[in-house]
Amino acid sequence: MSTQGLVDVHAHFTTPHYIEAAKAAGHVQPDGMPEDYWPRWSAEEHLAFMDEAGIAKAMLSLSSPGAHFGDDRAARSLSREINEFCAQTVREHPDRFGQFATLPLPDVDGALTEIAYCFDELDADGVALMSNHAGIRLADERLAPVLSELDRRAAVVLLHPTTCPGHEALSSSWPRPMMEFLFETARTVVDFVLSGAATRFSRIRLIVPHLGGVLPLLTARVEAFRTISGEPTGRVTVTEILGRFYYDLAGMPSKQQIAALTSIAGPDRLLYGSDYAWTRRELALHLLASLDSTLGDEHENWRALTTRNADLVLGQGPGR
Secondary structure, rough: OOOOOEEEEEOOOOOOOHHHHHHHHHOOOHHHHHHHHHOOHHHHHHHHHHHHEEEEEEEEEOOOOOOOOOOHHHHHHHHHHHHHEEEEEHHHOOOOOOEEEEOOOHHHHHHHHHHHHHHHOOOOOOEEEEEEEEEHHHHHHOHHHHHHHHHOOEEEEEOOOOOOOHHOOOOOOOOOOOOHHHHHHHHHHHHHHHHHHHHHHHOEEEOOOOOOOOOOHHHHHHHHHHHHOOOOOOOOHHHHHHHOOOOOOOOOOOHHHHHHHHHOOOOHHHHEEOOOOOOOHHHHHHHHOOOOOHHHHOOOHHHHHHHHHHHHHHHOOOOO
């Protein structure tokens, strides 16, 4: 995938039927955001944004709340519909869009079927997984068959935060993307590392979103508590394991957050993400300009750097 502009690994779409299904399941206010924040996505508007921003290609994925609303059969049907819509969009614009497929988790059997279909029939570039699926996190042994299959395929996996059970006691009624999503990402990734799943399924190419959220700030503390809990010394450190993942730059790229991220992630692990269309066009363009400012001092051409990184992580094979 050779491009002359940015590769956006964190870009979202919706369909009218998906929004209707989510609202019918109780997600009228998505993750605590106002109802009118639901984005009405179109390829034409997305391409216009990309042209203005200098984005050559965007990897489309479904965002929170995912596609499983309590019924396995309905989730399988909705995931298939979403994936076929996305694949058709990619076929119509093959040089501009790619696909991170949606899985009907926590339905493991349905997810395994959809992995095979999306990689083998739709030629998906990877999958998008929520930070939890009905409260089940990635390292949960119930999801091991899914992780094993993704590991076998050396799949690219975009992690995305979503609302967790018990959020009412955590978010203080504020929209969950404001603060809770950043902690939710850290919970899932720390669990993935400390459980041993990150080592067990090391061929998965994991993309951690939003500059890692609060994860970089917790790394030393997590490592210290591993020692307190009695784990033997001499093992691979938390920092070393985190350094194997990729991190997208979607979110609020302040100098402080970028400095924290680069304490655990080398330049070859940074990827661009716009978070469009959930991040609206004007804000996405503003955040892109912020990246030009905050990363410009450290990386003379951060755009070329992240595009080269994306070429490498996405070009290592289609997950077969």
